[in-house]
Amino acid sequence: xxxxxxxxxxxxxxxxxxxxxxxxxxxxxxxxxxxxxxxxxxxxxxxxxxxxxxxxxxxxxxxxxxxxxxxxxxxxxxxxxxxxxxxxxxxxxxxxxxxxxxxxxxxxxxxxxxxxxxxxxxxxxxxxxxxxxxxxxxxxxxxxxxxxxxxxxxxxxxxxxxxxxxxxxxxxxxxxxxxxxxxxxxxxxxxxxxxxxxxxxxxxxxxxxxxxxxxxxxxxxxxxxxxxxxxxxxxxxxxxxxxxxxxxxxxxxxxxxxxxxxxxxxxxxxxxxxxxxxxxxxxxx
Numbered sequence: 001x002x003x004x005x006x007x008x009x010x011x012x013x014x015x016x017x018x019x020x021x022x023x024x025x026x027x028x029x030x031x032x033x034x035x036x037x038x039x040x041x042x043x044x045x046x047x048x049x050x051x052x053x054x055x056x057x058x059x060x061x062x063x064x065x066x067x068x069x070x071x072x073x074x075x076x077x078x079x080x081x082x083x084x085x086x087x088x089x090x091x092x093x094x095x096x097x098x099x100x101x102x103x104x105x106x107x108x109x110x111x112x113x114x115x116x117x118x119x120x121x122x123x124x125x126x127x128x129x130x131x132x133x134x135x136x137x138x139x140x141x142x143x144x145x146x147x148x149x150x151x152x153x154x155x156x157x158x159x160x161x162x163x164x165x166x167x168x169x170x171x172x173x174x175x176x177x178x179x180x181x182x183x184x185x186x187x188x189x190x191x192x193x194x195x196x197x198x199x200x201x202x203x204x205x206x207x208x209x210x211x212x213x214x215x216x217x218x219x220x221x222x223x224x225x226x227x228x229x230x231x232x233x234x235x236x237x238x239x240x241x242x243x244x245x246x247x248x249x250x251x252x253x254x255x256x257x258x259x260x261x262x263x264x265x266x267x268x269x270x271x272x273x274x275x276x277x278x279x280x281x282x283x284x285x
Contacts, residue, residue, distance in 0.1 A: 016052065018120075019116035019117045019152065020116055021049040021105045022254075023045050023252075023254045024042045024043065024045075024254050028040060030199055030202070031199045038163070039161070039163070041161055041203050043170065044148065044157070045174065046152075046157070047181070050105065051103050051116070055085070055121065056097060058098050067100070067101045067102070070105075072101065072103055080117055080118035080145055081101055084117075084119075084121035084125070085097060087122075088131075092131055099121070109188075109254070109279075110190075110259050111254055111255065111259055115148045119138075119151075122142060148160065148164045172210065174285040176284075178263070178264040178285070179264075179284075180248070180261065180268045180270075180282050181260075181282070182239050182243075182275050182278050184236065184278045186233050186236065186258040188233070193228060193257070197224060218249070218250050223253050225256045225257060226257075236257055239260045240253065240262075243261075246262065248268070249265060250263045
């Protein structure tokens, strides 16, 4: 159904989207830049864990933001979905909208939930208001919202360079593997993690050097944040070690933590109170 508001053609068929999380298949912090950021290399892989985001034109002409699920702290204008809308509103003169975010992806986990919410907000606004811009243009807008926001525009496996905004699509697939994702009751601050890390100067293997056999990844890929974060929070190291004991063919911390994931050839079995009081997500990829 299409209607017109303030000179825009509104498509009501595209008002709800499901921003998904990502995991990092290796992450190298190469150097600190003169602008205060760090050059990194990481492989970001989208997974099925997702939030729900609804954006509708404001019938009363007044902007509104609401949230359910995991508590979203801070002022509404600081939320990345709202910042994404303000960016689009400034560029295209959009009328006010109502935004509702149902938060499922844990925060402080290294799963990119906030960045995904922002990128999907840009995409759904483009569809709702039938804005004629390409993904390249949308990626440039996403970069203004966060270093890893742009990966969620195309939402495919990608090797990220620079601050995380320079992307090269990869043909890597984890189809047929089982994912176990565990996040303890720990939230890791990304700025804190970067303040503590000493850049390794080591790059990831090139796309051609990464074997399709995931069983070989544990010795080839690594996350430079693990030593810093796991020394501060030993429970995170315990989770990774437990996944390897359970038979994970590859396990790592995602991003700057605190979530840890394992890839399994068969569906992992969680025993009793194992990972008690922790967020757990399983998925056949």
